[in-house]
Amino acid sequence: MNQENHKKGKGKFNAEETVSRLYPYIVRVFDVYEIQNSGEALYLYGTPKTDAANITGELWEPLQQFGFGCTLKYELGEYVLLVFPEKKKKEKTWVNIVLFIATFFTTMVCGAWMSGADLENGPFQLFRGLPFTLAIMAVLGSHEMAHYVMAKYHGMEASLPYFIPFPTFIGTMGALIRYKGPVPSRKALFDVGVAGPLAGLLMSVAVTVIGLNLEAPTVNPLTNSTMLDLGLPPLFVFIQNLVGATGETLHPVAFAGWVGMFVTLLNLLPAGQLDGGHILRAMMGKKAEKISFLMPRIMLLIGLYVIYWLKEDGFIWVSWALLLWIFAAAGHPSPLHDKVELDKKRIFIGIITFILGLLCFTLIPFKSIS
Template sequence: MKQGIEDHRKDREKSDVEESISRIYPFITRVFKVYEIQKSGEVLYFFGTPKIDAENVMGELWSPLEQKGLGVTLKYELGEHILIVAPVKKIKEKIWVNFALFIATVFTTMICGAWMFGVDLSSDPLQVFQGLPFTFAILAVLGSHEMAHYAMARYHGMKTSLPYFIPFPTFIGTMGAVIRYRGPIPNRKALFDVGIAGPLVGLLVSVAVTIIGLNLDAPAVNPLSDSLMFEVGLPPLFVMIQKLVGFTGSNLHPVAFAGWVGMFVTLLNLLPSGQLDGGHVLRAMLGKKADRISSMMPRILFLIGFYVVYWLNGDGFIWIFWALFLWAFAAVGHPSPLHDKIELDRKRIFIGIFTFILGLLCFTLIPFKPIT
């Protein structure tokens, strides 16, 4: 009896495998000549040779197989091409994590904002709510950046998470926000659109926040005991806005400072290296040629930091830090889109060049230095 049940189970599994293969085999044979099929658990291995350029095989297969709940990977091992097909496991988003991090970031930025208004929270903790204007401003800047990425990724059918805000005890109360991409990038146009959406929208909101902040009266602040004060270097774009609104003061309102932060974040994100937004945009514009510029960027930043420290006697360690950061992450390389042969249109190329120019307008040699 037991043997009969076991034989029936094996026959059913064999039938299921044959059915799975029959559903996807016509799609595979269009681009891949199969000479052997193996199975391990739920994973199917198709051994063969590509009928088209190997770089385009996954691009041709991803969409029809994804519709059937399957993912595909092409590997070349020991002289053989292997298509690996496996079920895609759906990951249930834990929205409560995003919400909890957002609430925590509201409080950390509000505390920093209250300090900017000169509030002594140790003697009157309820005055923390005076930091709300800075909280609204900084979260608008950072949140708009990530939500632009999210919206554009969804538009192109990419799978991505909602933004994760990162509360952290920095002088702005946060390390920014990130979103997680799942699955491959469809093509270079999608890579460009997703990469450039964040910096463009984030910078637009930064400009708006800066204009609002420059029209507000900066609070008269007496530095708290044992507090560390910074003097910020103003990038050309910020100075242009100051002249536009007729700002002549020396102190910045915390809301205007949030606009400055947005510009600095835009600059860092637009560095054309690795998997930063600028790296995505450049990879989409130049294809694999972008790897050369990406590898040069850490060296350029290191030279800038060296120049600031030893020639200007300023604080240039931020650039040395970013040089080391990019050296570590740019070496990994940039993942290729599924359809890497599709080049960008002239409109996108123009927008890309224009955006990098905006990024340069957010640059200053010495972003900030402590006041002693």
């Protein structure tokens, strides 16, 4: 073996020690006949003992335990397994905290307006928006934290949630987490993808039940303000009937539940790298690309139907059709263990999840009224 020990900071890369640790795992799937190293990277020349496409998938988990990653290349008639240490960047959690606080404030302002607060003459009426803030942050936070916990469970690198403050009618554009590195398997892809919508929808149902049992505040619309007439999805109507709610005006907490259902619907659209795209890709493999290709066109047809046939505002569906076009065009990265199909239990959960998503659909989610 051609060795070059390489210093980095206070540590020292030891090629022999690294090989002795990783070699037992590597030889299970890769027959090595020569090893070279340069700096902190190892070059292992050999022959795959299994399908070459599965090598990195087989080695991902054991190498991760030691802080290493790998990639397989075919160069000049030889297979070369490149093994290298993965350098993990320290998370800047202060960014997450600042965005959380900012979103907490912007949603509380919107919640106060929904509760009829006059913030210009009574700034402390801001706290009337607290119930809406707690409700909407719980809905969005549970969705993203479910993704985070499941990603960690499968050994994936994921950031804490980033809440996005924005001057919309709910004070936020939602929340997201960032994934780093490959997805180890279709099982992991499914579990991470399905966890968010299910957790978020469960929280939305709880918030809706609480909100429908609260008396809606009397609100005097501000001058030149626009009110929204909400289209209620089947799941929301079912909960209304279940709790016996009859009022036409929603409490802000119940409205947060409506928002959660609408967000769940959008996330579960089976296209690109939306949650629905992840779930379908895990369930169907590469066949899911056909549905991902069709979905933007279906959304566009729905939008045009609402605009030209129903004479209503279908801009939301047209805009999402354009976004999905971009998401679908970007494709979906393949998991490392892409040939291992899902078990029947996960397939069933996936079908149920998409059905729940359909129960959150309404043809005209909202329209403005003067």
